[in-house]
Amino acid sequence: xxxxxxxxxxxxxxxxxxxxxxxxxxxxxxxxxxxxxxxxxxxxxxxxxxxxxxxxxxxxxxxxxxxxxxxxxxxxxxxxxxxxxxxxxxxxxxxxxxxxxxxxxxxxxxxxxxxxxxxxxxxxxxxxxxxxxxxxxxxxxxxxxxxxxxxxxxxxxxxxxxxxxxxxxxxxxxxxxxxxxxxxxxxxxxxxxxxxxxxxxxxxxxxxxxxxxxxxxxxxxxxxxxxxxxxxxxxxxxxxxxxxxxxxxxxxxxxxxxxxxxxxxxxxxxxxxxxx
Amino acid sequence: xxxxxxxxxxxxxxxxxxxxxxxxxxxxxxxxxxxxxxxxxxxxxxxxxxxxxxxxxxxxxxxxxxxxxxxxxxxxxxxxxxxxxxxxxxxxxxxxxxxxxxxxxxxxxxxxxxxxxxxxxxxxxxxxxxxxxxxxxxxxxxxxxxxxxxxxxxxxxxxxxxxxxxxxxxxxxxxxxxxxxxxxxxxxxxxxxxxxxxxxxxxxxxxxxxxxxxxxxxxxxxxxxxxxxxxxxxxxxxxxxxxxxxxxxxxxxxxxxxxxxxxxxxxxxxxxxxxx
Amino acid sequence: xxxxxxxxxxxxxxxxxxxxxxxxxxxxxxxxxxxxxxxxxxxxxxxxxxxxxxxxxxxxxxxxxxxxxxxxxxxxxxxxxxxxxxxxxxxxxxxxxxxxxxxxxxxxxxxxxxxxxxxxxxxxxxxxxxxxxxxxxxxxxxxxxxxxxxxxxxxxxxxxxxxxxxxxxxxxxxxxxxxxxxxxxxxxxxxxxxxxxxxxxxxxxxxxxxxxxxxxxxxxxxxxxxxxxxxxxxxxxxxxxxxxxxxxxxxxxxxxxxxxxxxxxxxxxxxxxxxx
Numbered sequence: 001x002x003x004x005x006x007x008x009x010x011x012x013x014x015x016x017x018x019x020x021x022x023x024x025x026x027x028x029x030x031x032x033x034x035x036x037x038x039x040x041x042x043x044x045x046x047x048x049x050x051x052x053x054x055x056x057x058x059x060x061x062x063x064x065x066x067x068x069x070x071x072x073x074x075x076x077x078x079x080x081x082x083x084x085x086x087x088x089x090x091x092x093x094x095x096x097x098x099x100x101x102x103x104x105x106x107x108x109x110x111x112x113x114x115x116x117x118x119x120x121x122x123x124x125x126x127x128x129x130x131x132x133x134x135x136x137x138x139x140x141x142x143x144x145x146x147x148x149x150x151x152x153x154x155x156x157x158x159x160x161x162x163x164x165x166x167x168x169x170x171x172x173x174x175x176x177x178x179x180x181x182x183x184x185x186x187x188x189x190x191x192x193x194x195x196x197x198x199x200x201x202x203x204x205x206x207x208x209x210x211x212x213x214x215x216x217x218x219x220x221x222x223x224x225x226x227x228x229x230x231x232x233x234x235x236x237x238x239x240x241x242x243x244x245x246x247x248x249x250x251x252x253x254x255x256x257x258x259x260x261x262x263x264x265x266x267x268x269x270x271x272x273x274x275x276x
Numbered sequence: 277x278x279x280x281x282x283x284x285x286x287x288x289x290x291x292x293x294x295x296x297x298x299x300x301x302x303x304x305x306x307x308x309x310x311x312x313x314x315x316x317x318x319x320x321x322x323x324x325x326x327x328x329x330x331x332x333x334x335x336x337x338x339x340x341x342x343x344x345x346x347x348x349x350x351x352x353x354x355x356x357x358x359x360x361x362x363x364x365x366x367x368x369x370x371x372x373x374x375x376x377x378x379x380x381x382x383x384x385x386x387x388x389x390x391x392x393x394x395x396x397x398x399x400x401x402x403x404x405x406x407x408x409x410x411x412x413x414x415x416x417x418x419x420x421x422x423x424x425x426x427x428x429x430x431x432x433x434x435x436x437x438x439x440x441x442x443x444x445x446x447x448x449x450x451x452x453x454x455x456x457x458x459x460x461x462x463x464x465x466x467x468x469x470x471x472x473x474x475x476x477x478x479x480x481x482x483x484x485x486x487x488x489x490x491x492x493x494x495x496x497x498x499x500x501x502x503x504x505x506x507x508x509x510x511x512x513x514x515x516x517x518x519x520x521x522x523x524x525x526x527x528x529x530x531x532x533x534x535x536x537x538x539x540x541x542x543x544x545x546x547x548x549x550x551x552x
Numbered sequence: 553x554x555x556x557x558x559x560x561x562x563x564x565x566x567x568x569x570x571x572x573x574x575x576x577x578x579x580x581x582x583x584x585x586x587x588x589x590x591x592x593x594x595x596x597x598x599x600x601x602x603x604x605x606x607x608x609x610x611x612x613x614x615x616x617x618x619x620x621x622x623x624x625x626x627x628x629x630x631x632x633x634x635x636x637x638x639x640x641x642x643x644x645x646x647x648x649x650x651x652x653x654x655x656x657x658x659x660x661x662x663x664x665x666x667x668x669x670x671x672x673x674x675x676x677x678x679x680x681x682x683x684x685x686x687x688x689x690x691x692x693x694x695x696x697x698x699x700x701x702x703x704x705x706x707x708x709x710x711x712x713x714x715x716x717x718x719x720x721x722x723x724x725x726x727x728x729x730x731x732x733x734x735x736x737x738x739x740x741x742x743x744x745x746x747x748x749x750x751x752x753x754x755x756x757x758x759x760x761x762x763x764x765x766x767x768x769x770x771x772x773x774x775x776x777x778x779x780x781x782x783x784x785x786x787x788x789x790x791x792x793x794x795x796x797x798x799x800x801x802x803x804x805x806x807x808x809x810x811x812x813x814x815x816x817x818x819x820x821x822x823x824x825x826x827x828x
Contacts, residue, residue, distance in 0.1 A: 001581065003577060005570065005574075007570075009453070010453055011315075011452075011453030012288070012311075012313065012314070012315055012564070013313055013315035013316070013327075013452075013453060014313070014327065014452045014453050015312065015313070015326070015327040015328070015329075015330040015331040015517075016453075017311075017312075017313075018281065018283075018310065018311070018312035018313065018327070018331035018334075019330060019331040019334045020334075021310050021334075022281075022310070022331055022332070022333075022334030022335035022336075022339070023334040025279060025308070025310070025335060025336055026334060026335060026336045029277065029336075032577065034570065034573050034574070034577070035564075035569075035570070036567065036569075036570035037564065037565055037566070037567070037569075037570065038564070039563075039564055039565035040565070041528065041530070041531075042453070042454055042526070042527070042528045042529070043526055043528070050567070051565075051566065051567040051570070052567070053567075054567040054571060055567040055570035055571040055574055056574070057574075058570075058571045058572075058573075058574030058575040058578060058677075059574035059577060059578060060574075060577055060578045060581075063574070072490065072491055072492055074490075074492045074495070074497070075497055076497060076501065077492075125334075125516070176563075176565075176566045177561070177562055177563030177565060177566050177568075177594070178594055214624065215624055216624055216626045216629075219626070221626070221627055221628065225628065240677070241567075250594070250595050251594070252593065252594045252595070253594070254593070255593075285729070286729060287591075287728075287729030288564070288587075288589065288590070288591055289589055289591035289592070289603075289728075289729060290589070290603065290728045290729050291588065291589070291602070291603040291604070291605075291606040291607040291793075292729075293587075293588075293589075294557065294559075294586065294587070294588035294589065294603070294607035294610075295606060295607040295610045296610075297586050297610075298557075298586070298607055298608070298609075298610030298611035298612075298615070299610040301555060301584070301586070301611060301612055302610060302611060302612045305553065305612075317804065317806070317807075318729070318730055318802070318803070318804045318805070319802055319804070348766065348767055348768055350768045350771070350773070351773055352773060352777065353768075401610075401792070
């Protein structure tokens, strides 16, 4: 059974998500629809890229991903469909695909042309759903668009390395449900540049000498549980997606606060690794 | 496979939605459950009507819609099941159905009677799920209730036209995820009353002389992208559901604000069209 | 078709839920995934227990429940899989199972051992998904873990009865989407201790002499609807899950407030029943 996923900035209160699902089920009786996220910040293509980058590979081959973020079609924001890493992505050509993958070249890119027939305003319903259902039925990309070679490239998700190769200057690309602050510095980049040297991670005026593998690495289990005071301790960690993250142990963004609120780290702020 | 949709004010944190889904799967092994919205404002039947009005028609024929908003059964709030526009709606008779459709007469209305057997308090579980599963199995409405002719009528979703037919006085019926302010003035009503005359749209002390077809109509693409200052511009538009909407271009309700917060427009505020 | 439910504190914005669903669909083509809740307060095992306690029994036999709350594996937080009441639960041994059921003994408990093979950090993906899919395929618990006899017990969800048996001291265990304040005092405990005596319910400085069966019990339907002033009245009720709850009639937590905000009742505050 084909899988169509949805990643949007529509929220889950309004009718938009229901309308899209209804339209898909109206075309295909045998399909799974999976919500990846509908709470992307409005027009937040970096966020949407981070979310998809860290989830799409778990899905089976041939999964079709609809991205409804910054998807009003214009002369500068053309609808595209892409075959990439054995999966399909349908979105606007606003740079999001270049942030989802840095290493993998798309197998095929088409500019969607079937949306030109009507006067509907809602691009997702007008074009994306029809393209997704076409692919789900085993249809070819060429039928719904014309092949193109280039898509818009954005590199916001990439950190910078200085000429001396002793410093990685990254930035905050995502703040998660726990207030964890996630940088664009991958463990791979860290290892490639650092080559095993000593280091310090600097985020605002906080410095970290260790990057942990698990959150509870900081807990000393030899101390009795009721004597420990680990909750709220700050730490640097390579998270489950292998990005450098600043976290506070067992924090709660809505009550006591998380790393983002307590350390004052926001989207786009710098996070730097200095090798010594 | 039958489709049952859920539109409620239950939120998605509590156990209510999970309990309803479990109960449906316990009765039917072969069914699709689709969440339309669980974030309707508590007891917000106008919101629920707007959400369903703009999504139900995308679903296939015979889809069954459960509406869990203002659904505690009382002598004044009877549970009903309705066949309408080739679909089914199960809700309480609180006026919501009259706001979902103004033009289409229900093919059949029954007052649900099967809930009287137990002492369960949670109407959705007690009655709505059983009725939905009965319909999904191809059962007739008459088996679960007794036919009635009248349902409660509410007209909040309808704008007023003055006697001279040169003014439409509408009101805000919905504020969406982007802070867009949506009125009850449809493009059809606008055209029928306006007959091509010049007009102005007035919302508080803001006036709009143009109603756009797409949000990015206001962008001048001949100006280089980095010189444009369109974000945050206010505009009037007929939205994807063909209602007159006041919007701010690419706004973000949670950070800089949207039309609702920046222009001070709230649910039930007046929006007027004057023809000249 | 097997059913796997998810109850987590991941939120619905991040990639976590999508990643888990993708991983399940990658292992099983024929499975239903049901979201029970992803908005449990971070590390809120009492909340998660309340949510599952009140939803799991609606699901068919053999449903598999993954609980991703406080699920980072450590020497003190072992992953377990449990067969209980004809259903399966996969979680960490943090006390959550003892709060889901007080009366029912698990049929089988295993400590999951298959997670020790890799260095993945994200326990749910590493272990829980694989165990869930194994069970969904009809596999035995013994294959994925070693049998154990004891799990961690927490009694937070239990109220206290004084020696004279004329007082039940309970506490707030949950605040729902409407701001209703839910105690751990069940109707059964109330009846067993009270034996039909007169009583008063005390929550902060508010006293209730009646416990209602339905919210709209407090409405006098002989008064015309436009003359009634019931909205916002406070009441005690045995809710749909048969727990004693303090509510305000038709309240809205986000606008005028609900029982929690208006009466100043928060998680863990005392609610007492005195028998006279």
